[in-house]
Amino acid sequence: MSADLATTVHLASPEDTAALAQALAPLLQPGDVILLAGQIGAGKTHFARAVIQARLSAAGWQEDVPSPTFTIIQTYHDGAAEICHADLYRLTDADEVFELGLADAFHDAICLVEWPDRLGHHAPGNALRLSFAPGNAADARILTIESSSARWDRVIDRLTAPAIEGR
Amino acid sequence: MTETLTLLGLESSCDDTAAAVVRHVPGGAAEILSSIVVGQTDLHADYGGVVPEIAARAHTEKLDHCIEAALQAADIGLSDLDAIAVTAGPGLIGGVLAGVMCAKGLAAGTGLPLIGVNHLAGHALTPRLTDNLAFPYLMLLVSGGHCQFLIAEGPDCFRRLGGTIDDAPGEAFDKTAKLLGLPQPGGPAVEAEAQGGDPGRFSFPRPLLDRAGCDMSFSGLKTALLRERDRLMTEGRGLHARDRADLCAGFEAAVADVLSQKSVRALEAYLATEPDNPAFAVAGGVAANLAIRSALETVSTEAGASFVAPPLALCTDNAAMIAWAGIERYRLDLFDDMSLSARPRWPLDRTSPALLGSGKKGAKA
Numbered sequence: 001m002s003a004d005l006a007t008t009v010h011l012a013s014p015e016d017t018a019a020l021a022q023a024l025a026p027l028l029q030p031g032d033v034i035l036l037a038g039q040i041g042a043g044k045t046h047f048a049r050a051v052i053q054a055r056l057s058a059a060g061w062q063e064d065v066p067s068p069t070f071t072i073i074q075t076y077h078d079g080a081a082e083i084c085h086a087d088l089y090r091l092t093d094a095d096e097v098f099e100l101g102l103a104d105a106f107h108d109a110i111c112l113v114e115w116p117d118r119l120g121h122h123a124p125g126n127a128l129r130l131s132f133a134p135g136n137a138a139d140a141r142i143l144t145i146e147s148s149s150a151r152w153d154r155v156i157d158r159l160t161a162p163a164i165e166g167r
Numbered sequence: 168m169t170e171t172l173t174l175l176g177l178e179s180s181c182d183d184t185a186a187a188v189v190r191h192v193p194g195g196a197a198e199i200l201s202s203i204v205v206g207q208t209d210l211h212a213d214y215g216g217v218v219p220e221i222a223a224r225a226h227t228e229k230l231d232h233c234i235e236a237a238l239q240a241a242d243i244g245l246s247d248l249d250a251i252a253v254t255a256g257p258g259l260i261g262g263v264l265a266g267v268m269c270a271k272g273l274a275a276g277t278g279l280p281l282i283g284v285n286h287l288a289g290h291a292l293t294p295r296l297t298d299n300l301a302f303p304y305l306m307l308l309v310s311g312g313h314c315q316f317l318i319a320e321g322p323d324c325f326r327r328l329g330g331t332i333d334d335a336p337g338e339a340f341d342k343t344a345k346l347l348g349l350p351q352p353g354g355p356a357v358e359a360e361a362q363g364g365d366p367g368r369f370s371f372p373r374p375l376l377d378r379a380g381c382d383m384s385f386s387g388l389k390t391a392l393l394r395e396r397d398r399l400m401t402e403g404r405g406l407h408a409r410d411r412a413d414l415c416a417g418f419e420a421a422v423a424d425v426l427s428q429k430s431v432r433a434l435e436a437y438l439a440t441e442p443d444n445p446a447f448a449v450a451g452g453v454a455a456n457l458a459i460r461s462a463l464e465t466v467s468t469e470a471g472a473s474f475v476a477p478p479l480a481l482c483t484d485n486a487a488m489i490a491w492a493g494i495e496r497y498r499l500d501l502f503d504d505m506s507l508s509a510r511p512r513w514p515l516d517r518t519s520p521a522l523l524g525s526g527k528k529g530a531k532a
Contacts (some may be wrong), residue, residue, distance in 0.1 A: 040342050043392040045333065064514075070181070070312030071259055072221070074512060083457070096221040100263055138394055139507045 007160050017132075020143070020159060023048035026058065027106055027155050028110045029122050030081045033048070033124045035116035036134030043141055048085050048112040052076055055083060055110075068114070077111070082109040094120030120164045128152045169193055171198070172249045172497055175273075176490025179226045179266040180258025180286045181312070182206070185486035186233035188241035188248075191494050197296050202480070202487040207253045208209055209270055223302040226265035234273075237486070245277050250481070252370045255283035256510030263509040269450035271505055282493040287515045291319050294448035294470050296491040297477040301444055305437040305472065307463065310451030310483070311337030316381045316433040317515060319438070322495035323392075327516035328433050329381025334364035336422050339385040343418050344360035346393055357415045358456050364409075364416030369395050370473025371421040373428070419458050427462040429506045432528060434470040452483045455528065 011017045013115075027053070036044040049065040056063055057077040068087040070075045076083040084105040088097075097103050097119060106124050115124055126149035133142045139143050145156055172194045178185040187202040188250030220226055238244065253270035256263050266281070274281035290308050294300040306317045306325075334342075337354060344353025349360060371391050374384035392414060397408045430447070438445060447467040454460055454476055467474040479488060496502070 013344075039393075041348060041393040044388065049333070064332065066328065066331065069338050070335070071257065071511065073260065091221070100224070100259065101531055134397075135470045 007145045009143045009145065009160055010135060012135070012137070013139050014043065014046055017047055017143075019052040019140060021047045022054040023159055024155070027049045027158065028055070028081070030108050031106070032111060033106050033113065033127040034152075035119075035123065035127050036112060036114045036132070039118055039128065042132035043116045044132060045087070045116045048114065048130070051112060052083055052085060054062045055081075063138045066162035073102070075105075084109040086111065086113045087125075088093055088115040088118035089131075091115075092120040094118060094122050096156065097122050101121055125149070128155070140166055170249075172494050173243065173247055174250050174252050174282075174490040174493045174497070175234065175245075175248050176284075176486040176488070177230060177234070177251070177253040177266045177270050178228055178286070178289070178484060178486040178489045178495055179345070180254040180256065181262065181263040181484050182209045182218075182220060182259075183484050184229035184236035184262070185227055185484065185489075186230065186277070187486035187490050188237050188243065189487055189490035189494060191491075197494070199296075199493060200243070201237045201239075202252070202485055203236045203240065204229050204480075204485055205229050207234055217500045221259070221261050223268075224462070225260040225271060226262045226473065228448045230265060233486075234269075244498075245279075248277070250280040250493060250497055251277075252282040252283055252489050253441035253507075254286045254289065254489050254497070255331055255503075255507055256286065256513035258286055258511065259303045260509065260511045263511060267507060267509045271507065273322075275505070279508060280497070280502045281504065282501070283369055283507045283509075284489050284496070285513055286484075286489075286493040287313065287315075288322075288325065289492045290450040290482075291317055291325060291503055292322060292492045292495055293450050293477050293481055293488045295447070295495070296488060298475050298480055300446055300475060302447060303437075303440065303442050304392060304446040304448055304475075305433055307426070307433070307447070307449045307454075308451050309336055309426065309449065309453040309459075310374050311335055311341065313451065314385070314453075315381060315450050318437055322492070322499055323501060325515045327514070328436055331385055331427070332375075333384050334383055334389065334394055336426070338450070339422065340387050340420075340453070340456075345390070346396060347406070347414060349411075349415075354456060357419060358458070360412050361415035361419040361458070362412075364412030364414070366416040366420035368413040369417035371417050371423055373425050376426075378426055379432075381436070382388065383418075383429050385422065385425070388421055419456070422453075423456075423459045423462040426459055426467045430463055430466045430502065431470070434466065434472060436446040438470060438472070441472050444468070446475055447472040448475040448477075450477060450482050454482050455479050455495060499516075 131144040185204040188200040318326040341353035349356040474486040
């Protein structure tokens with residue numbers, strides 16, 4: 001396990017956020033878990049939707065990607081991998097991740113997890129953590145990318161190459 | 168079509184658990200003999216939305232009680248039923264699984280036919296249960312988890328004209344309430360607050376209005392509201408009652424505006440099919456909002472379509488709509504067998520892009 005890296009990226013607009021998601025999408029593989037942190041309206045679902053739609057459209061498919069707030073989990077399949085989009089906002093007990101099948105999905109699907117604090121100690125140690133915070137303009141966001149797994153080192157390098165702010 | 172049918176309906180795809188008995192005499196109006204809904208409203212108040220029941224076993228226990236109560240209230244026994252109808256999706260996986268398993272058990276034990284119903288079809292067919300509406304009619308389904316325009320052409324035939332590309336309006340109401348420190352569920356709280364507010368003080372975005380078609384977006388509204396709230400808190404050192412009322416009024420006006428203007432488009436598309444008796448029906452919890460309802464009624468009347476809004480208890484999640492959808496399917500000879508599976512995702516319109524990923528194990532489908 002490599003040391004924790006925290007990289008900061010400034011995203012000037014929702015389009016910037018989507019572009020970053022589209023850059024990440026093809027680099028993902030089953031077993032990858034992306035934790036999406038940030039308050040209501042921070043852009044978590046926007047990011048997840050852009051990842052899912054990029055993968056689906058690369059496979060030649062188009063599908064709605066609704067907010068998973070009410071169903072908690074929405075699953076997709078792009079031909080190469082299963083994609084699991086979860087919104088844990090309404091979970092009251094971390095053990096409910098087992099009832100939802102999320103613990104299994106962490107191993108064999110690409111998982112995009114909103115409100116990951118609800119996972120408690122079930123959060124996978126090899127996850128990529130993206131935290132969205134307000135930026136200096138209305139639509140801008142400051143994204144902090146963290147990981148403690150070597151799996152993500154090159155991915156982070158590629159994502160932040162043009163827009164790197166500090167490490 | 169000559170047979171009188173009595174069906175038991177089961178619904179556990181969302182946060183509530185429900186069972187109902189509906190009877191239909193051909194040519195007559197359908198009769199709801201009982202409709203039991205066990206909710207979780209007590210638990211909502213200090214939490215940011217409805218507390219979901221994740222565990223399948225908890226739904227199973229509640230279903231048993233609901234079924235018993237529904238049969239008792241209808242004053243009939245299992246032997247008086249003609250079939251068992253159950254929501255097979257879309258929804259929360261644990262609940263859908265519990266309902267399907269329970270219905271299979273009942274069908275196997277009694278020898279009654281089993282009918283799997285799409286939860287959205289249940290909502291979309293409700294205007295026929297309540298108002299005997301003739302096909303084709305235009306439907307706006309607007310709730311916490313869904314928002315779409317459909318042309319209902321038959322009990323098993325729905326054409327989707329468009330829908331939300333992100334959040335559903337009900338979710339936006341809940342999150343608005345949360346952001347403004349109002350109680351859950353957010354719909355009634357925001358509506359009450361909006362009544363004393365000025366809808367013109369804040370101009371919230373109306374996304375996609377400039378774009379053709381019936382697709383909608385509500386996610387940006389929540390972000391805009393958050394931004395105004397933070398600005399007010401910084402400038403005014405706290406959120407005053409007047410601010411909160413104005414924010415709610417502005418938010419509600421924006422939702423009503425988007426829904427009604429997109430309804431105009433949907434009505435145009437629907438009326439182009441030249442229906443004999445044009446009708447526009449709404450269902451879903453958000454249809455209970457009076458400002459939204461009256462905006463929708465206005466555009467419907469202006470377009471020359473009669474406006475139908477089922478009573479609230481049948482607009483929100485219930486099992487009577489599932490029993491009714493089961494009756495409609497029964498009359499078309501659409502039955503399921505023990506291979507009926509729970510489908511967490513299940514679009515109504517099968518001509519829309521292929522359904523992928525359902526039945527896979529990621530979410531234990």
